[in-house]
Structures are given as structure tokens and as C-alpha cells.
Amino acid sequence: MIDVENLTKHYGERVAVRAVSFRVEPGEVIGFLGPNGAGKSTTLRMLTGYLTPNDGRIRIGDVDAVADPVAARRAIGYMPESVPLYRDMRVHEYLSYRARLKGVPRSRVSARVDDALGRANVGDVRDRIIGQLSKGYRSRVGLADAMVADPPLLILDEPTAGLDPNQIRQVRELIRSMAGDKTVLLSTHILPEVETTCGRVLIINKGRLVGEGQPGELRRAGGGAQLLSLEARADRERLERAVEAVTGVRAITDAQVMEASGDGADSIVRLRVEADPGDVAERIFAAVAEAGLRLRELRREQASLEEVFTQLTTQDRAESEGVPEADGEPAAPEQQGPESESESDEAPSSDARDGRDGDGEEEPS
Amino acid sequence: MTAVFTIARREIFAFFVSPMAYVVLTAWLLIFGVIFYLLALFLAGQGPGGGQSLIEAFYGGTTLFYLPLLVISPILTMRLMAEERSSGTIEALMTAPVTEVQIVLGKYLAALVYWVALWVPTLFYVWLAGGTGEDVIDEGAIAATYVGIFGIGLFYMAVGLLMSIVARNQIVAAVLTFTVLFGIFVIGLAGYATLDDDLRAVFEYLGLWTQMSSFSKGVVDTRYLVYDVSIAFLALFLSVRLLQAERWQS
Numbered sequence: 001m002i003d004v005e006n007l008t009k010h011y012g013e014r015v016a017v018r019a020v021s022f023r024v025e026p027g028e029v030i031g032f033l034g035p036n037g038a039g040k041s042t043t044l045r046m047l048t049g050y051l052t053p054n055d056g057r058i059r060i061g062d063v064d065a066v067a068d069p070v071a072a073r074r075a076i077g078y079m080p081e082s083v084p085l086y087r088d089m090r091v092h093e094y095l096s097y098r099a100r101l102k103g104v105p106r107s108r109v110s111a112r113v114d115d116a117l118g119r120a121n122v123g124d125v126r127d128r129i130i131g132q133l134s135k136g137y138r139s140r141v142g143l144a145d146a147m148v149a150d151p152p153l154l155i156l157d158e159p160t161a162g163l164d165p166n167q168i169r170q171v172r173e174l175i176r177s178m179a180g181d182k183t184v185l186l187s188t189h190i191l192p193e194v195e196t197t198c199g200r201v202l203i204i205n206k207g208r209l210v211g212e213g214q215p216g217e218l219r220r221a222g223g224g225a226q227l228l229s230l231e232a233r234a235d236r237e238r239l240e241r242a243v244e245a246v247t248g249v250r251a252i253t254d255a256q257v258m259e260a261s262g263d264g265a266d267s268i269v270r271l272r273v274e275a276d277p278g279d280v281a282e283r284i285f286a287a288v289a290e291a292g293l294r295l296r297e298l299r300r301e302q303a304s305l306e307e308v309f310t311q312l313t314t315q316d317r318a319e320s321e322g323v324p325e326a327d328g329e330p331a332a333p334e335q336q337g338p339e340s341e342s343e344s345d346e347a348p349s350s351d352a353r354d355g356r357d358g359d360g361e362e363e364p365s
Numbered sequence: 366m367t368a369v370f371t372i373a374r375r376e377i378f379a380f381f382v383s384p385m386a387y388v389v390l391t392a393w394l395l396i397f398g399v400i401f402y403l404l405a406l407f408l409a410g411q412g413p414g415g416g417q418s419l420i421e422a423f424y425g426g427t428t429l430f431y432l433p434l435l436v437i438s439p440i441l442t443m444r445l446m447a448e449e450r451s452s453g454t455i456e457a458l459m460t461a462p463v464t465e466v467q468i469v470l471g472k473y474l475a476a477l478v479y480w481v482a483l484w485v486p487t488l489f490y491v492w493l494a495g496g497t498g499e500d501v502i503d504e505g506a507i508a509a510t511y512v513g514i515f516g517i518g519l520f521y522m523a524v525g526l527l528m529s530i531v532a533r534n535q536i537v538a539a540v541l542t543f544t545v546l547f548g549i550f551v552i553g554l555a556g557y558a559t560l561d562d563d564l565r566a567v568f569e570y571l572g573l574w575t576q577m578s579s580f581s582k583g584v585v586d587t588r589y590l591v592y593d594v595s596i597a598f599l600a601l602f603l604s605v606r607l608l609q610a611e612r613w614q615s
Binding site: 048073085145 | 383455463
């Protein structure tokens with residue numbers, strides 16, 4: 001459905017997207033993952049024809065999107081990141097306008113509008129003025145807009161931004177339900193979002209594709225470590241000694257005394273532990289109990305994006321080529337000179353962290 | 366063609382739900398009313414057979430006719446594209462399956478509708494002039510007058526649309542439009558700097574000064590229409606080009 005080759009975009013001197021190539025098969029739901037400023041939106045804007053690439057080839061279905069942009073755009077329902085809407089219109093007026101603009105025949109406009117309103121779950125505000133809606137509603141009106149002409153391909157730029165947890169779940173369910181029927185390309189910087197909705201992931205950083213594969217594979221490619229979080233009523237040092245002694249524990253990355261007590265033995269302590277994959281949690285449970293400490297909580301945390309991300313962007317090139325690629329080609333790094341190579345190898349982790357810290361915690365699911 | 370009408374319809378809707386439309390229309394009719402009143406008073410003082418008819422004096426006899434238009438035209442056109450850009454809706458518009466030509470024509474059509482909306486109420490003055498004077502209204506001259514006015518509209522609205530694409534915000538768009546229209550108007554003034562009658566005629570032609578005096582006499586002079594349409598075409602062509610160039614850089 002999408003076939004992109006060697007896509008490149010400059011903003012003046014700055015290269016926003018460099019030599020990105022990928023394919024998306026019909027019916028796939030694919031996630032486009034990367035920190036802010038990685039080139040996600042720029043890439044999506046080129047796919048939707050808003051921006052013309054400086055170099056490269058885009059095919060949408062059977063259409064060359066650079067040579068025949070109008071025909072390509074007809075196949076796409078696009079929800080831009082900022083969800084731009086005419087604030088002075090009522091929801092159904094806006095959707096009717098968009099449907100007509102996208103060439104829906106007059107006789108089908110009202111049926112299409114009703115369908116899109118229903119799917120995006122905004123039927124209850126159809127007569128409201130868009131400018132008066134909350135952000136959550138507005139972004140779902142944007143989603144309805146993307147679906148209103150019933151295009152085979154949906155390109156959604158951060159579709160769950162600004163939604164509350166319930167709405168996020170609904171939108172993810174909606175996207176999952178479209179798999180097979182429609183092709184969906186969505187961008188996000190939230191790893192769990194990708195895991196729950198997408199069959200495949202493209203990871204982009206500094207304008208380059210650095211990884212591609214199924215979410216599970218990517219997490220394994222991210223180093224295979226698991227993160228455990230535990231809380232116990234115990235003396236902090238005794239707890240740390242007990243946990244460190246467990247085979248498979250690599251390091252205690254964080255220790256916090258949540259509630260201090262007089263002699264320390266009754267403090268509530270919380271630890272974050274990095275461990276090998278496998279049954280380490282069971283062994284920690286046994287070890288803590290054996291030491292006579294009272295375990296209050298023990299759970300496995302998923303590797304967060306920043307960790308997978310740091311791994312993928314700092315690995316040697318040889319290793320990153322081991323990440324599965326749809327068409328067996330690496331993400332075309334050959335054209336990069338050694339200079340740009342090292343530049344993008346060193347910098348990203350700090351960038352990624354800075355941008356990521358808050359987002360990971362907000363993520364509600 | 367459907368896309369052009371869809372875009373124009375949306376634009377006209379936006380204009381007439383905003384208070385701006387009514388403020389502008391009211392101000393315009395007020396100004397026009399005052400000028401009409403003063404001219405009628407002046408001509409009445411001259412007595413019958415004073416030379417010019419009221420209609421001729423009103424629409425073509427004075428450059429006063431243009432001054433309010435120089436201010437009002439930029440206000441009509443300033444939001445056309447600048448608003449899309451500042452609110453970000455330009456991204457939704459330009460990723461819809463429509464061409465830049467369709468977008469520009471749709472916006473232009475909407476602007477022409479505003480222009481017509483500005484002038485339709487002025488037909489009331491024409492009716493008024495016919496009711497009071499002894500001279501019978503010359504329908505041909507009236508029709509020609511409004512053809513001339515429409516010609517100016519083609520010109521002014523196209524320039525305004527172009528400036529609304531050039532500028533990043535509405536106020537800048539309005540100021541630019543005013544500057545360009547005023548600049549063109551001032552070319553007519555250059556006629557006074559020369560003693561050569563032919564050269565002066567050229568300046569007045571370029572500055573649009575003589576367009577209305579010709580049309581209000583009932584003479585449809587196609588030279589003026591050719592000028593109006595040429596400028597409009599040039600401005601629309603540049604508008605399309607600018608929109609296309611936009612895709613190279615956000």
C-alpha cells in the first residue's frame with residue numbers, strides 16, 4: 001500500500017529525513033516510532049503530499065505520489081498532529097465539508113458523515129461548534145475527518161495525544177478493528193501504544209530509520225533485559241543485599257525509602273532492578289522471604305521506549321542490521337558518510353531521554 | 366469544479382458567521398451614504414442642467430469613490446489564506462485531494478462574492494437617485510457602471526488573495542494589500558506631474574482613475590476590462606505558484 005524509497009527532506013541546511021525506505025502491505029497496522037523531532041511528522045507530511053520530498057520515491061497503492069499527488073491523496077485519510085479544524089463550524093458541517101472536498105458524491109455525504117461520527121465516537125457532539133469542544137473531542141473529530149471519505153489508507157499523526165485513558169483505549173480498539181480492512185500508519189512516541197495496536201514498527205531517529213520489526217522482536221533487540229519493581233517493608237541495606245545476591249539480577253538501578261521508621265527495619269523501600277530475562281522474579285520473591293523481609297509488591301515493568309531506543313540507536317551497525325527488515329534491506333545507511341554516521345550515533349540517547357521522560361510516565365495503560 | 370465551489374462555500378460561510386462581515390458592510394454603506402448625500406446636495410445647489418447626472422458624479426466623477434475601497438478591500442481578503450496558515454488548517458486543506466488551482470479559484474470566487482455583497486445594497490442609491498431627480502435613470506449606464514465595478518473587483522480581490530498567501534498573518538496581509546492597491550492608485554496621481562496628455566491618460570488608466578468615469582457614462586470600454594482581467598490573472602497565477610512552492614518548505 002505504501003512503498004517508500006530513499007525519501008529525503010531538507011529544511012534549508014538541516015536534513016530532517018535522510019534516505020528512508022520502507023514498505024507497508026495492505027491491511028497492516030504499522031507504528032512509526034521515534035522521539036519528537038526525529039522526522040516522523042515530516043515523513044508523514046511527505047506521504048500525504050503536504051510536503052514535496054527533495055529526493056526519493058513514494059508509491060501509494062499503484063500511484064506515484066510525487067508525480068500524481070491528487071490521485072495519491074484521494075487514497076489517504078490523514079490526521080495531522082495538530083488536528084487543525086475550522087473552529088467556527090459545527091462538527092457535522094465540518095465533516096460534510098470535508099467529505100465533499102474529498103470527492104464523496106453528494107448523495108452519500110450524509111451517510112458517510114454519520115458513519116465517521118459513529119466510529120470516532122463523537123456522535124453526541126455533532127451539532128456543537130468545534131471551537132467549543134475539549135481537546136479530546138477535537139482530536140476525535142480529526143479522526144472522523146480522516147475516515148469520512150472511507151479511504152483505504154489512514155495516516156494518523158499521534159492519534160491518541162490529548163485523550164483521556166478511556167478515549168485512548170477506544171481509539172486503539174478502533175484502530176485495531178480496522179486491521180485487515182484498512183492500512184493504518186500511525187506515529188507515536190509511546191511504546192505500549194505500538195504494542196497494543198500495531199503489527200509492525202518502524203523506528204526513526206535523527207531522520208533515519210534505525211529499526212524495523214514486530215514490537216516483541218524490537219524489545220528483545222533492545223537488549224533483552226527485564227525491569228522489575230519491588231516494594232518491601234525492610235531495612236534498605238538488608239533488602240538490597242538480599243536482592244543483589246539473587247542470580248540473574250544485573251543491577252539495582254534505583255532505591256527509594258518511601259516511609260522511614262525509627263530503627264530502619266520497618267521502613268518501606270522501593271527498588272528498581274534490572275535483570276536477565278527468565279524467572280528472576282520468582283527467585284527474588286524467595287530470597288526476600290527467606291531473609292525474613294516483608295514483600296509488599298513485585299512486578300515486571302516493560303522495557304520503556306527510551307531503553308529500546310537507546311539500544312537501537314547506539315548499537316553497532318552490524319547489529320542493527322540484524323533487526324528484521326520487511327524486504328531484507330537495511331535502512332539504506334550506505335549513503336551516509338562516516339561523519340554523519342558518528343554524529344547520529346552519539347547524540348540520540350540524551351535527546352531521546354530528554355524528550356521521553358515525562359511521556360513515559362503519563363502513559364496510562 | 367465541485368471542489369472549487371466547496372471551498373468557496375466554506376469560505377463564504379466563515380465570512381458571514383464572523384462579525385467582521387457586518388462591521389465592514391455597515392461601515393461601507395455608511396461611508397457611501399454620506400458621499401451620496403453630499404453629492405446630491407452639491408448637485409441640487411447647481412440646479413438642473415448642471416452637467417453631470419447624480420449617478421455619473423457618484424460613481425465616476427470623483428476619486429473619492431476609490432478611497433473607502435482601498436481600505437475595505439484588504440479587510441475583505443485578508444483572512445482568505447492567512448487564516449488557514451495561522452490556524453494550521455492549511456495542512457488539512459492541502460492534503461485533501463484538490464489541486465492548488467482549485468484552492469486558489471475557490472478562495473477567489475468567495476472573495477468575489479464578498480465584493481458583490483458589498484455592492485448589491487448600493488443599488489438602493491440608484492433607485493433613490495431615480496426617484497428624486499427629474500432626469501430618467503439610464504439603465505444602460507447603470508449596467509455599465511456595475512460592469513466597471515465588477516472589473517475593479519476582479520482586480521482588487523485577486524491582489525488581496527495573493528497578499529493573503531504571501532503574508533503569514535491577517536494583519537500583515539491587509540497592510541500589504543492596502544500598500545499595493547494604494548501604490549497602484551497613486552500611479553494615477555503621476556498623471557499630474559506631466560503636461561503630456563497622452564502620458565497622463567496612460568497613468569490614469571493604470572491607476573484605474575478613469576475606469577469608472579468611462580463606465581458611469583454608459584461606455585463599456587474593454588481596455589479597462591482587459592487591464593483588470595490581466596492583473597487578476599497575474600495575481601492568481603502567482604498565488605497558485607506560491608502555494609505550490611509552499612510544499613517545498615513548511
